[in-house]
Amino acid sequence: MRLDINSSILIFGGSGTIGSSTALHLARKGYRNIRVLDVYPIPSAQSAGNDLNKIMGTSLRNPVDRQLSLEAEDAWSNDPTFSPYYHRSGRLDCCGSSDVINDLRDTVAKLENAGLGHTVEWLDTDAQIIQRVPQLASSNIQGWKGIFFERGGWLAAAKAIDSVGSELMRHGVQFSFGDSGTFQSLILSDDGKTCSGAVTKDGTRYLADRVVLASGAWTPSLVDLEDQCCSKAWVYAHMQLTPEEVKEYVDCPVVYNEDIGFFFEPNEDGIIKVCDEFPGFARYKMHQPFGASKPTLVSIPRSHARHPTDTYPDASEITIRKAIAAFLPNFKDKELFNRAMCWCADTADANLLVCEHPRWKGCFVATGDSGHSFKLLPIIGIHIVELLEGTLQEDLREAWRWRPGSGDARKSRRAARAKDLADLPGWKHDSVDTERETQITV
Numbered sequence: 001m002r003l004d005i006n007s008s009i010l011i012f013g014g015s016g017t018i019g020s021s022t023a024l025h026l027a028r029k030g031y032r033n034i035r036v037l038d039v040y041p042i043p044s045a046q047s048a049g050n051d052l053n054k055i056m057g058t059s060l061r062n063p064v065d066r067q068l069s070l071e072a073e074d075a076w077s078n079d080p081t082f083s084p085y086y087h088r089s090g091r092l093d094c095c096g097s098s099d100v101i102n103d104l105r106d107t108v109a110k111l112e113n114a115g116l117g118h119t120v121e122w123l124d125t126d127a128q129i130i131q132r133v134p135q136l137a138s139s140n141i142q143g144w145k146g147i148f149f150e151r152g153g154w155l156a157a158a159k160a161i162d163s164v165g166s167e168l169m170r171h172g173v174q175f176s177f178g179d180s181g182t183f184q185s186l187i188l189s190d191d192g193k194t195c196s197g198a199v200t201k202d203g204t205r206y207l208a209d210r211v212v213l214a215s216g217a218w219t220p221s222l223v224d225l226e227d228q229c230c231s232k233a234w235v236y237a238h239m240q241l242t243p244e245e246v247k248e249y250v251d252c253p254v255v256y257n258e259d260i261g262f263f264f265e266p267n268e269d270g271i272i273k274v275c276d277e278f279p280g281f282a283r284y285k286m287h288q289p290f291g292a293s294k295p296t297l298v299s300i301p302r303s304h305a306r307h308p309t310d311t312y313p314d315a316s317e318i319t320i321r322k323a324i325a326a327f328l329p330n331f332k333d334k335e336l337f338n339r340a341m342c343w344c345a346d347t348a349d350a351n352l353l354v355c356e357h358p359r360w361k362g363c364f365v366a367t368g369d370s371g372h373s374f375k376l377l378p379i380i381g382i383h384i385v386e387l388l389e390g391t392l393q394e395d396l397r398e399a400w401r402w403r404p405g406s407g408d409a410r411k412s413r414r415a416a417r418a419k420d421l422a423d424l425p426g427w428k429h430d431s432v433d434t435e436r437e438t439q440i441t442v
């Protein structure tokens with residue numbers, strides 16, 4: 001059945017990044033029968049996008065990524081739903097190791113080829129880096145080289161999703177949260193080939209023309225994705241600055257070092273977020289997602305919203321402290337708080353997985369964010385609507401296709417496979433041993 005503006009569309013994960021964007025662009029195109037479903041209200045307390053800040057930058061990994069990040073930059077700059085949340089502080093990508101310095105040089109060459117060479121500056125000495133980011137300590141960056149991106153900066157992430165939520169309400173989009181928004185199973189035709197809706201945790205049956213599963217890191221545990229995505233956690237911690245310290249760091253560009261991590265200028269409450277860089281953590285359980293013929297080992301997110309006493313492994317405290325010592329040596333003894341893990345879905349090739357499920361006509365997956373997709377919030381929904389309408393550009397369709405067996409999502413394009421949280425002490429602080437659970441813990 002062709003889609004028209006009266007078609008009914010369910011969007012699971014609609015309080016998160018990709019799902020809210022999908023609902024937004026359906027609503028902007030005049031679709032009248034859209035329902036956002038999620039475990040939590042928008043912005044979902046467990047969305048990877050429910051965060052103080054995320055990096056905005058141009059990705060040059062391949063033509064599809066480049067097109068999307070340029071579209072996103074334009075929307076963050078000009079779309080009133082998003083522009084208040086784009087802080088154009090600039091971004092420094094820097095490093096001291098020869099492999100990464102070679103990658104940085106390669107990035108400059110790619111930018112020049114793309115006609116974007118004028119938007120960046122190559123920083124060849126620590127003195128040049130300090131000129132751009134005076135907050136760094138010269139003694140800590142000896143031998144580093146860098147690229148300064150005029151166009152980059154950071155995005156006030158949770159506030160931007162909240163802004164999408166306000167626009168969705170103005171459009172009259174319907175919402176179901178809690179057990180009545182939590183995906184449980186699909187409703188299939190007798191021959192099992194067509195999806196005509198979904199059932200939620202409280203037993204509600206929603207009939208629909210299209211079902212979109214944009215449930216982020218939870219998607220591989222909800223439906224059978226044939227091992228194309230692996231859910232992994234990355235970590236962050238916050239530190240509180242005094243008003244005097246804030247003055248020194250306000251307008252500081254985002255600083256990113258692939259070997260160490262990254263940090264952002266303080267937000268309006270004087271809080272700095274620091275992240276380390278590593279291949280992620282997984283949480284493997286035997287589990288049978290909807291449509292799988294038997295239980296298999298699946299990495300299942302453990303939501304910080306549901307387990308607020310969770311922090312991160314002891315190993316992360318060491319690497320976060322290392323990042324602070326390198327970037328912010330004056331704050332190396334500062335108290336950290338809000339230590340947290342946040343969950344994403346890696347694909348083997350780090351491209352999204354956005355396509356119709358080949359076994360169930362009418363059911364679409366929109367996931368595989370691979371840890372770099374928040375910046376797409378303003379525009380990813382445009383292309384998901386194109387997919388639903390059958391007009392998606394061929395190269396996007398090809399990059400986002402169903403592709404089981406095409407690589408190892410557990411490693412993806414990272415340095416190593418994600419370590420299992422079961423082997424890492426320090427992150428679990430609740431009194432009951434919930435790790436014995438074999439059920440999904442959403």
Ligand code: FAD
Binds near residue numbers: 014053184341372
């Ligand atoms: P989410 O935003 O997590 O949304 C998934 C939604 O599904 C949630 O709302 C959840 O509640 C819902 N859900 C789960 N289970 C169910 C269910 N059973 N039924 C219904 N709904 C359900 N990206 C960048 O671009 N720049 C950055 O600097 C950056 N930094 C990052 C730093 C960290 C520490 C992390 C973890 C990620 C970072 N990312 C960054 C990646 C970015 O956050 C993700 O790529 C993006 O937010 C993923 O969007 P999503 O819609 O796939 O998932």
